[in-house]
Amino acid sequence: MIADLPFTLAALRQAYASGLRPEQVVEEAFRRLDATGDPGILIYTARDEALAAAGELGAYDGRPLWGIPYIAKDNIDVMGMPTTAACPDFAYDALSDAFVVAQLRAAGAICLGKANLDQFATGLVGVRSPYPVPLNAIDPAIVPGGSSSGSAVAVAHGIASFSLGTDTAGSGRVPAALNSIVGLKPTLGTLSATGVVPACRTLDTVSIFALNVSDAWDVFDVAAQFDAADAYSRNFVKKGGLSKTLPLRVAVPDARTLETFDDDIQRDHFHGDVAKLAALGCEITEIDFTPFYDVASMLYQGAWLAERVAAVGSRLTEKPETLHPTTRAILEPGLDLTAVDAFNGFYRLKALQRQCENALAGIDAICVPTIPHFVTVDDIASDPIGPNSRLGTYTNFVNLLDMCGIAVPTGPRKDGRPGSLTILAGKGEDAKVASLAALLEAGDVGATGWTRDKIRYSEPVIGEDEIGLVVCG
Amino acid sequence: MIADLPFTLAALRQAYASGLRPEQVVEEAFRRLDATGDPGILIYTARDEALAAAGELGAYDGRPLWGIPYIAKDNIDVMGMPTTAACPDFAYDALSDAFVVAQLRAAGAICLGKANLDQFATGLVGVRSPYPVPLNAIDPAIVPGGSSSGSAVAVAHGIASFSLGTDTAGSGRVPAALNSIVGLKPTLGTLSATGVVPACRTLDTVSIFALNVSDAWDVFDVAAQFDAADAYSRNFVKKGGLSKTLPLRVAVPDARTLETFDDDIQRDHFHGDVAKLAALGCEITEIDFTPFYDVASMLYQGAWLAERVAAVGSRLTEKPETLHPTTRAILEPGLDLTAVDAFNGFYRLKALQRQCENALAGIDAICVPTIPHFVTVDDIASDPIGPNSRLGTYTNFVNLLDMCGIAVPTGPRKDGRPGSLTILAGKGEDAKVASLAALLEAGDVGATGWTRDKIRYSEPVIGEDEIGLVVCG
Numbered sequence A, B: 001m002i003a004d005l006p007f008t009l010a011a012l013r014q015a016y017a018s019g020l021r022p023e024q025v026v027e028e029a030f031r032r033l034d035a036t037g038d039p040g041i042l043i044y045t046a047r048d049e050a051l052a053a054a055g056e057l058g059a060y061d062g063r064p065l066w067g068i069p070y071i072a073k074d075n076i077d078v079m080g081m082p083t084t085a086a087c088p089d090f091a092y093d094a095l096s097d098a099f100v101v102a103q104l105r106a107a108g109a110i111c112l113g114k115a116n117l118d119q120f121a122t123g124l125v126g127v128r129s130p131y132p133v134p135l136n137a138i139d140p141a142i143v144p145g146g147s148s149s150g151s152a153v154a155v156a157h158g159i160a161s162f163s164l165g166t167d168t169a170g171s172g173r174v175p176a177a178l179n180s181i182v183g184l185k186p187t188l189g190t191l192s193a194t195g196v197v198p199a200c201r202t203l204d205t206v207s208i209f210a211l212n213v214s215d216a217w218d219v220f221d222v223a224a225q226f227d228a229a230d231a232y233s234r235n236f237v238k239k240g241g242l243s244k245t246l247p248l249r250v251a252v253p254d255a256r257t258l259e260t261f262d263d264d265i266q267r268d269h270f271h272g273d274v275a276k277l278a279a280l281g282c283e284i285t286e287i288d289f290t291p292f293y294d295v296a297s298m299l300y301q302g303a304w305l306a307e308r309v310a311a312v313g314s315r316l317t318e319k320p321e322t323l324h325p326t327t328r329a330i331l332e333p334g335l336d337l338t339a340v341d342a343f344n345g346f347y348r349l350k351a352l353q354r355q356c357e358n359a360l361a362g363i364d365a366i367c368v369p370t371i372p373h374f375v376t377v378d379d380i381a382s383d384p385i386g387p388n389s390r391l392g393t394y395t396n397f398v399n400l401l402d403m404c405g406i407a408v409p410t411g412p413r414k415d416g417r418p419g420s421l422t423i424l425a426g427k428g429e430d431a432k433v434a435s436l437a438a439l440l441e442a443g444d445v446g447a448t449g450w451t452r453d454k455i456r457y458s459e460p461v462i463g464e465d466e467i468g469l470v471v472c473g
Helices: A009-017 A022-036 A047-056 A099-106 A149-156 A174-178 A213-223 A264-279 A290-301 A305-312 A325-336 A339-359 A377-382 A386-391 A396-400 A430-440 A464-472 B009-017 B022-036 B047-056 B099-106 B149-156 B174-178 B213-223 B264-279 B290-301 B305-312 B325-336 B339-359 B377-382 B386-391 B396-400 B430-440 B464-472
Strands: A042-045 A069-073 A110-115 A162-166 A182-185 A206-210 A249-253 A283-287 A365-369 A403-412 A418-426 B042-045 B069-073 B110-115 B162-166 B182-185 B206-210 B249-253 B283-287 B365-369 B403-412 B418-426
Touching: A009 A022, A009 A213, A022 A042, A022 A047, A022 A069, A022 A110, A042 A149, A047 A110, A069 A149, A099 A110, A099 A162, A099 A213, A110 A149, A149 A162, A149 A174, A149 A206, A162 A213, A174 A182, A174 A403, A174 A418, A182 A213, A182 A430, A206 A213, A213 A403, A213 A430, A264 A283, A264 A365, A264 A403, A264 A418, A264 A430, A290 A339, A290 A396, A305 A325, A305 B339, A325 B339, A339 A396, A339 B305, A339 B325, A339 B339, A365 A430, A377 A386, A396 A403, A403 A430, A418 A430, B009 B022, B009 B213, B022 B042, B022 B047, B022 B069, B022 B110, B042 B149, B047 B110, B069 B149, B099 B110, B099 B162, B099 B213, B110 B149, B149 B162, B149 B174, B149 B206, B162 B213, B174 B182, B174 B403, B174 B418, B182 B213, B182 B430, B206 B213, B213 B403, B213 B430, B264 B283, B264 B365, B264 B403, B264 B418, B264 B430, B290 B339, B290 B396, B305 B325, B339 B396, B365 B430, B377 B386, B396 B403, B403 B430, B418 B430
Parallel strands: A069 A110, A069 A162, A249 A283, A249 A365, B069 B110, B069 B162, B249 B283, B249 B365
Antiparallel strands: A042 A110, A162 A206, A182 A206, A182 A403, A365 A418, A403 A418, B042 B110, B162 B206, B182 B206, B182 B403, B365 B418, B403 B418
């Protein structure tokens, strides 16, 4: 029964090997979308395009994402589809694929549509959109998370195998935590920004949501190609893939600076996750997290707000009524920032970066809760900004410090809400953080009820479970 | 006769080994200073301090700069001396040494005083100072060059063995060219900025003037230490020293984009220098220099002007009368730049950086004339800004592209004026550019009439000349 088929890469590859057709998968994907009854997930539904693409795939040919259905956040161009960035007045028809989308297309992936988002990718809640707001896949009382709201919810429902988000402040991690899925935030410049609507150009990256770390990694491996046309693209030599070589020295916020806004369940759950890290053989070092919070606070209170203003151009002054009221309220102070303010911000960041570097001397990776606590739709209705800011506690500093990271579910908290932690490390260490995160992912696979797949290591591993997977992968 | 003693490191080390006392050298240095009859070279004359420091050195102890007299640009703190940045109202008494000065002191060097400069290191001409303007050491009709005017002139007269400058736009290279000496501009962050008055903080570096490349390198080797207190300090692993391993593929501006402002003598001289490079075995590649000029133009016409405004703080708005009129006129437009302007500037720079990288694919180093033509004191009297900008043609882009470089004299031009070229390469390649430049330096040693020393390679070399030097060094 295709209705029971997990859309994980392992399951789909096996099904395709057994004769399943991509057209059937596309039909099933849209059946699942319809079954959610949620009109807020996609801004553009590409049923016809997806069926056509599925038909054109022909026979299975071993490409790494052959027949894999995915969804793109609607600030990423997919040829022939509109791009809105959740601002109808901004909408245009994409004449070509974003560089990353082109990589996915070449690898055989099928785009099902364009996902809702916080307008111009500004927000972590997922409710700052003029379109119907997507519902959290686990619990509709909780915000879906943003800005990549629809991307995360679609994967959590098992509609798509993966989705593309973008992540500047945490938009690729916070919604992953809130929907019990994986959110891989690559090193800045690893995934090209060509064809992506900027939010904060020096700090933006495309990100990947998936049902498990191995799937996210396979997508990353396809998407991470140098793009000479993107001045911010960086030509990292890929440092391997998922491996059993673990970062052993892991820093965590100390008791005084671990912030959960009085959510003791979140605190306890995190301590449980850290205990698992220790059980894996990691040496845990508690550090004062103050400089990281100081960096985080600069993202919306400092120079970088002006980047968001630059990204929307004259819209903020000439057509402010076309902006979501909250987005407009956030951006407007950016108009008053001077270039001197900007440089003073950079100096302060540089000094804080040094403090953070010092705090991390001898450390391989950082482990934090992905979110400090949960935020409900009602919380945001009464205060659209404060709870949003709190959600960025463990994400806002990451791109400012040029780190990479991955958020993974770690099983339900005591109250049943999804647990999630994030592993972070310096630029280029994407494989390291993913390898460690893969050992920690646990619990619900989004809202699907599916069983969690075994890790697929990039190097073949001798063992009964892995042999079959190596053959499939 | 000490009056005939060259103050090169080799000559001084040999003289010290034969019993000369540092006090004698200090006395001779000030005799030479007095003999110039130029009151504009130093803002602060540290005769007493220098004699005391010489006395405290005791017996020769082998430290690399033992007894070597030098001068610091007056935007660099020397403990117990005033720092003015050529703005009397800004003056303060330095309570401690700049980090670089502390390294020199620890290595045995003796500071003779603080040198005149273009106010707040803004300028390439050396005449933007409220103090008497230093005269060019070779030809007083020509500007001394700036902003490190006094530093360069003092070395060109043989008063000091070396001097410290700073270099943001070319202040460590242009005055070297105009006074027939060596100007080493390190990779950004290699020499600490602690205790240095900022001009444009993200693009500033301390620089070194010396009588020959080997001397500049020895000073660089002492001064280049990581400073944890300077957030912009970078911990480069030193890539060797002066060596005979040459960069073989050298780019030069093509005929169409080689800019000499109709100075055909300069053009011919440069072609002669390039012919020498080819004779050394370098493979010369002519490149379109347009993107480098485009980068150069951003330094004073873009976001970075705001850094200079940030550096002078409230002075520009609250005490503008304390600024040199030209400095003030240059800085004021920076007040109107917004943070959005700044980010748009960074985006444009990033795109240009990529163009420059592409132009340099497969290239080891760039060779350019240090200056495109000569500027006279009269030229500046009639137009204080235009001729200054032209002097930055081959220097303004260098720090914006995170390159290192070294300017060396290459012998007199056909008309007798000093020839100079600059070798440039990417960050951290300081040893590479110095090694190549050492093979090209030629002609007059400043205004001294001294003979040029042999190159001191960092690796001992079998040969009659070098053996003695290795023993001394």
